[in-house]
Amino acid sequence: MKTLEEILKFCEDVSFDLNFTHAKKWKDEKEGRVIVGYMPIYFPREIIHAAGGMAVGIFGGGDRKQIIKGDAYYQSYICHIPRSIMELVLDKHTAHFDGYIFPSICDVIRNLSGIFKQQNIGKFVKYMDFPQNFLPQIGGVFYQQEMEHVLKYIKEINGVEVTTERLNHSIELYNKNRKMIDFIYKIRQDFPWRLSIVDVYHIVRAGTVITVEEHNDILEQVCEHIKKDIGTPQDKVKVIISGAFCEQPSVGLIKAVEEAGCYVVDDDYMLGSRMILGDIDSKTNNPLEAISNSYIKQSQFSSSIYDVHDPKEFRLAKIVKDRGADGVIFASASFCDPSLLDAPIFQNAFNKLGIRYIAFQFSENINQYKVIKEQVGAFSDSIKLWEDEPVVAIS
Numbered sequence: 001m002k003t004l005e006e007i008l009k010f011c012e013d014v015s016f017d018l019n020f021t022h023a024k025k026w027k028d029e030k031e032g033r034v035i036v037g038y039m040p041i042y043f044p045r046e047i048i049h050a051a052g053g054m055a056v057g058i059f060g061g062g063d064r065k066q067i068i069k070g071d072a073y074y075q076s077y078i079c080h081i082p083r084s085i086m087e088l089v090l091d092k093h094t095a096h097f098d099g100y101i102f103p104s105i106c107d108v109i110r111n112l113s114g115i116f117k118q119q120n121i122g123k124f125v126k127y128m129d130f131p132q133n134f135l136p137q138i139g140g141v142f143y144q145q146e147m148e149h150v151l152k153y154i155k156e157i158n159g160v161e162v163t164t165e166r167l168n169h170s171i172e173l174y175n176k177n178r179k180m181i182d183f184i185y186k187i188r189q190d191f192p193w194r195l196s197i198v199d200v201y202h203i204v205r206a207g208t209v210i211t212v213e214e215h216n217d218i219l220e221q222v223c224e225h226i227k228k229d230i231g232t233p234q235d236k237v238k239v240i241i242s243g244a245f246c247e248q249p250s251v252g253l254i255k256a257v258e259e260a261g262c263y264v265v266d267d268d269y270m271l272g273s274r275m276i277l278g279d280i281d282s283k284t285n286n287p288l289e290a291i292s293n294s295y296i297k298q299s300q301f302s303s304s305i306y307d308v309h310d311p312k313e314f315r316l317a318k319i320v321k322d323r324g325a326d327g328v329i330f331a332s333a334s335f336c337d338p339s340l341l342d343a344p345i346f347q348n349a350f351n352k353l354g355i356r357y358i359a360f361q362f363s364e365n366i367n368q369y370k371v372i373k374e375q376v377g378a379f380s381d382s383i384k385l386w387e388d389e390p391v392v393a394i395s
């Protein structure tokens with residue numbers, strides 16, 4: 001077993017390798033392997049795995065890539081992530097990728113898929129529409145057809161026929177993956193000093209750029225390490241981060257929140273890796289239907305899902321309660337319509353429920369956190385000083 005420090009170092013390195021060299025090495029090792037890049041938030045990676053491929057998350061260049069060409073594709077009032085993705089692609093960071101998936105999250109991602117098509121980037125570009133109809137016989141069937149469409153693209157590249165056995169095996173691996181990530185969050189809920197939120201972020205993000213088998217091996221070791229009584233508790237309040245599910249804040253900002261006096265006991269940074277709650281049926285004759293059902297019946301709430309029957313504000317409130325959190329920090333990417341449109345819904349409900357919150361906006365490439373750190377620090381202090389008073393602050 002590796003030391004926790006060795007594991008964390010690997011996860012950090014691989015997460016921010018903008019050339020995706022780990023995936024490239026994996027692909028070069030065997031004929032017929034394909035790499036499929038997917039944009040946030042969620043994509044059923046199981047189907048790519050079953051087709052002999054690796055689904056690799058593309059979460060932009062963060063604060064590690066200067067944007068020059070990418071700005072030419074988007075107006076100034078659009079979020080940052082599509083620009084840095086364009087910059088990565090135009091600078092050939094993803095030259096070894098075979099195809100690209102654009103899950104239906106917002107118009108920006110839809111338009112990005114159009115730009116990829118227009119520029120002939122990759123062997124295929126798939127805008128993947130996720131159902132907003134939650135009836136298995138309507139939205140569910142539609143979603144299965146979308147997955148079949150992706151598998152057809154991959155078969156055209158490597159000739160792999162995806163079988164029920166292969167799909168069920170892939171589902172099992174990802175079930176295990178989600179279960180262990182869930183375990184890490186459960187431990188942090190009670191002992192957040194055992195692993196910082198930045199460590200958790202690196203560990204989960206690493207899983208988007210390496211094979212699920214390698215990631216499961218890492219997670220197993222992390223779980224063993226954090227079962228032990230490591231770290232030293234500090235006088236911090238517990239908070240949930242919500243709204244940063246697509247464009248990612250820089251690591252410095254993720255760290256700044258904890259440094260300012262908050263243990264982040266849940267978040268939606270790498271939401272796609274935790275999107276499905278619980279296991280997907282892996283002993284079925286129709287695995288695509290099982291994956292589809294899992295999305296329809298057991299997915300986490302998200303700004304890209306319109307589910308009137310299960311209001312997201314109450315689902316977030318339940319997370320606050322279950323995690324024993326003292327408040328919520330709404331962190332939205334600048335100009336992120338889905339996140340910013342949801343914010344008032346959450347905040348109105350929280351005013352009534354008496355859940356404390358603050359809100360700020362970020363951009364993936366900002367690395368000046370002084371103002372946000374002060375705001376978070378004041379939030380943390382106010383919770384400690386006036387535990388019974390509701391606190392609301394928006395910037």
Ligand code: SF4
Pocket residue numbers: 079080081082105106107108109246247333335336337338339
């Ligand atoms: S950050 Fe928001 S607006 Fe931008 S691509 Fe992501 S979901 Fe869409």
